[in-house]
Amino acid sequence: MMQLTLVQLDNYGPWTVTPEPKKEALLQKLQADIYSKLQDMFMQKKSLLFMMRQDNMIAVTNGMAGDDHRRIIQEVNSTFPVTVSMSAASAQTAYEAQRIATEALVSQGGAKHGKRKGALKFSGTNEGIVQMAHIDVDNITHHTDNNVYASYSKVVEAQSELTKELVKKGALVFFMGGDNFISPSNGVSKEGFENIFSEISERIGVSFKAGVGTAKTSEDAVALASIALKEVRKGTKERIIFKN
Ligand SMILES: Nc1nc2c(ncn2[C@@H]2O[C@H](COP(=O)(O)OP(=O)(O)OP(=O)(O)O)[C@@H](O)[C@H]2O)c(=O)[nH]1
Ligand SMILES: [Mg+2]
Incomplete structure (x- = not known):
C-alpha cells in the first residue's frame, strides 16, 4: 500500500487576483517558500514532497499519522499569507491513492471554495x-552543450511520455530537475519499465535508465533507487536495477 498526501493551497486562484493581479515574481517566490517549508517538514518524517503544479503538491507519506499532518498544516498556515489543506489516502497504486x-x-x-481553510482528511493506513523509481535520461549533456533550449524541450517531451505510459500501470511520475524523474510506482515490474522505456525510445528517440x-x-526507497x-x-549491461 502507498500512502499519498495531496497538499492544496486554499482558494489560491482568487487570492492571486484580489484585489488586483499580484506580481508574478512575488507569487513565484511565495510558492517556492511554501514548498521549501513543506519539504523540510515532510523530510523530518522521512517523506518526500513533489512540487507537481506548485498550487497542488503530492507527498508520499507512508509512516505518517494524521497528527503529523495536522502539525505541518498549523505551522505553514501560521507562516504564510495563504493556507493549505491536506488529504491523505492509501491504496495499492499511487494513482488510486491520489484519486481517493x-x-x-x-x-x-474544492480548490476555489471560499471557506475551506486548513482542512485535513486522513484515511491513511500508516x-x-x-x-x-529514479529515472534518468541517457546522455542529456550532449543536448545541453549543443542547444540548451532543445535539451529542455527533450526533457519536457520525455516527462509527457512517461506520464502517459506510467499512469496506465497506476504509477505517477514527477520532474525533479536536470534530466531526473521520480516515480512512485508500486506494482510496476522491471519488465513493465523496460516495455515503457523502449516504446518511448522508439517514439521520441530518448532512452532512459532507472534505479528502483x-x-x-x-x-x-528513494535512497535505494539512487x-x-x-x-x-557504473555497469555496462543492465539499464534498470531493483533494490530493497
Ligand atoms: N534533482 C537531481 N538532479 C540531478 C541528479 N543527478 C544529476 N542531476 C542533474 O541532471 C543533469 C544531467 O546529469 P546526468 O544524467 O549525469 O548527465 P547525462 O549527460 O544525462 O549522463 P548519463 O545520464 O550518465 O548518460 C545534471 O547536470 C544535474 O543538473 C539527481 O540525483 N537529482
Ligand atoms: Mg542523464
Whole structure:
C-alpha cells in the first residue's frame, strides 16, 4: 500500500487576483517558500514532497499519522499569507491513492471554495511498502552543450511520455530537475519499465535508465533507487536495477 498526501493551497486562484493581479515574481517566490517549508517538514518524517503544479503538491507519506499532518498544516498556515489543506489516502497504486485523496478533499470544499481553510482528511493506513523509481535520461549533456533550449524541450517531451505510459500501470511520475524523474510506482515490474522505456525510445528517440527502490518510507526507497541508478551507470549491461 502507498500512502499519498495531496497538499492544496486554499482558494489560491482568487487570492492571486484580489484585489488586483499580484506580481508574478512575488507569487513565484511565495510558492517556492511554501514548498521549501513543506519539504523540510515532510523530510523530518522521512517523506518526500513533489512540487507537481506548485498550487497542488503530492507527498508520499507512508509512516505518517494524521497528527503529523495536522502539525505541518498549523505551522505553514501560521507562516504564510495563504493556507493549505491536506488529504491523505492509501491504496495499492499511487494513482488510486491520489484519486481517493482528491475526492476526500473535495468533500471539504474544492480548490476555489471560499471557506475551506486548513482542512485535513486522513484515511491513511500508516504502514505498507513504497516503491520509488529514479529515472534518468541517457546522455542529456550532449543536448545541453549543443542547444540548451532543445535539451529542455527533450526533457519536457520525455516527462509527457512517461506520464502517459506510467499512469496506465497506476504509477505517477514527477520532474525533479536536470534530466531526473521520480516515480512512485508500486506494482510496476522491471519488465513493465523496460516495455515503457523502449516504446518511448522508439517514439521520441530518448532512452532512459532507472534505479528502483522499495522500503517502508519514501526517504529510504528513494535512497535505494539512487544507489541502484548509480550501479546502472557504473555497469555496462543492465539499464534498470531493483533494490530493497
Ligand atoms: N534533482 C537531481 N538532479 C540531478 C541528479 N543527478 C544529476 N542531476 C542533474 O541532471 C543533469 C544531467 O546529469 P546526468 O544524467 O549525469 O548527465 P547525462 O549527460 O544525462 O549522463 P548519463 O545520464 O550518465 O548518460 C545534471 O547536470 C544535474 O543538473 C539527481 O540525483 N537529482
Ligand atoms: Mg542523464
